[in-house]
Every structure is written in C-alpha cells, then in structure tokens.
Amino acid sequence: MITVREATKEDAALILPFMATVGGESDNLVTDEKGLPFSLGQEEAYLQHKQGSKNNIQLLAFEGNVLVGSAGCDTSSRQRICHGGEIGISVLKAYWNKGVGTLLLSNLVQWARNSETGLRKLSLTVRADNVRAIALYKRFGFVEEGKVKRLLQINGVFYDGITMVLLID
Template identity: 35%
Template sequence: MLEGRIVNLRPQELTDAATMQRWVNDTEVTATLGNRYMWSLAAEEEHLRQRAPKRPSFEEQLFAIKTKEGRHIGNLGLHEITAENRGCDLGIVIGEKDCWSQGYGTDAIVTALRFAFSELNLRRVELHAYADNERGIACYRKCGFVEEARSRQFAFRNGVWRVGVQMGVLRPEFEALHGLKLKEATA
C-alpha cells in the first residue's frame, strides 16, 4: 500500500468490478474521460482480469484510490512505462462524485508520482486532458504538471470536437515542489 496524506493507493481487485462499472456507466464521470461506451459487469470483470499481471511488473501500475476510512473512490494508473525513456502516462478517475474537489485527486497523484520517481526511477510523467477539464487541469498544476502542447480536434465527445492538452512533470520539478522523501544511504 502506498500511503498518501488523505488517501492510500492499493492494488485493484476483481471485487472492485461492480464499483468501477458504476463509474464507467456514469456519463457525468466519463464526460472528461476517453470512454464513451456502456460497460456490462462481465466486461468490467474481464477487463480487470486481463489487466491484472501474473505478478507485479514494471510496465504498468494500476491502483485503487481509497480514503483512509477504506472507501474506494477512484482509480489511478501509470501506463506505458518505458525503461529507455524513463517515462510514463498517468490516468486518473475519482468516480465518486461527492469526492470531487476535496483534494483526493491531488493527493493520489502526488503519492503515485513519489512512487514513480523514487521507486521506478522515472524521469518524466505525462498526461492528456481535455482543455475544458478545468478541475482536472487545476489539480494537475497543483501536483507540478505544466502544459506542454495543445492538440486540435483531439477527441469527438458529446457532439463536439474537444481540444486536448498535454501536461508533463519532470522529476526535479516535482522534487522542488513536493519532495521525494529520499533517505541518504549511510553505508
């Protein structure tokens, strides 16, 4: 378990499928995400089964975001981790809408970035958001991400072409903002 200030990051379990299916079928939650399809419980269970590595691996890190009281409120993933470039893509959803704008997303991302930089030895983490996802972008800025590029007609959602924003954070920038809590070896 990775311990944040107000959330913990735990592995995703097959028993999370029903909760995740509720989020992925909630159009208010998915309005700022890539997903546009309705998911059956069987599809969600299969998705979880397929993505669960036989044993923990470097290439992809999938977490359930839990409050300190143990409520599963969202998911976070570090995807396409490459050793050569020491980078990855971050994705996040806080699926429980009553938990939006309370600092959970920021704490989950800061916790995942600490892990990415101090355990996986990554150098750069990037993410993609719709330019009108103001809450998301405000959250990412607090974590240390800066805007790097914009893509026109990035995605067609709800009848509208959406502009995409790519944001990235480099390890020294994150360290200056949040610290990595690295301990000096004494021997």
C-alpha cells in the same frame, strides 16, 4: 477518511462498474457511461500485470469500502520510451473538490519518483477547458507540452486537449 492502496486483480469487479459510473458523470474522460471495453478476466489480467511491474501501477481511493477514485500509470516495454509513464485519474463526481484527486496524484508522483521505477517523465492529456484539473496538475509541477486538437468528440462537438508533463530528475 479516504485511504489509497494499490489495486489487486481482485479489485477488477469494483473497477469496471466504477469506470462506467465516472464515465457517465463526466465529459472530461475518454471513458463514457459504457466504461472500459474489457471483460472481468481481461481487467484481472491487466491488474495482475501491473502488480508484477516496477513502473506500472493502479491506485485506488476508498472511503470505507466505497471506491471513490482511481489513478494509474502505464509505460511501454520498448526500451527507448519506457522511461515515460502515461497517467490518468478518475474520481466520482460526489467526491470532486474533496481532495481525492490531490491524494491520488500525490501518491502517484511519490511512487514515480522512487528510483526503482526508472521513470523520468510523467505525461497526461487533459481537456483544455478542465481548469480545475489543470490547476491540480500545475500544483504538482506539471507543465504544458502541447495541444491536441479534437481530443474528444461528445455529441458531435469536438473538444481540444492539453498534454502536460512532469519531468522527474
């Protein structure tokens, strides 16, 4: 059974190796096998900041004690754009097509629709050929907003991206 909960600063020691693992398993992410460019202390501070925020969050999906997925929303502190959140989702390859991404996105969208967040728009950028992820986002009401040329460069090959948005009433 997969459970989802908000990350705490104590989860930093789990998240850093998790991101290196998922980055090494998939070419669909900005992160590669090197993981996040943060020290343990920096990741702890980042998570602590998110916990104290009404419109930033990091969610973690677990099977038992194993971290299998992560989803987050980051916003700007600038007044004119703080109504929009940039989201991202990462799932261990062994858990693809098992509903983990759906569960994380469902929790994230439900949280964003809470009137206390002040969010009116969720955005994400997905690799243009990642049809499974695009289908997931469309099921939740995300629509294409634009194209990003040369979003990623992997082994000398460029991959385009699609920006997708969900407007929140």
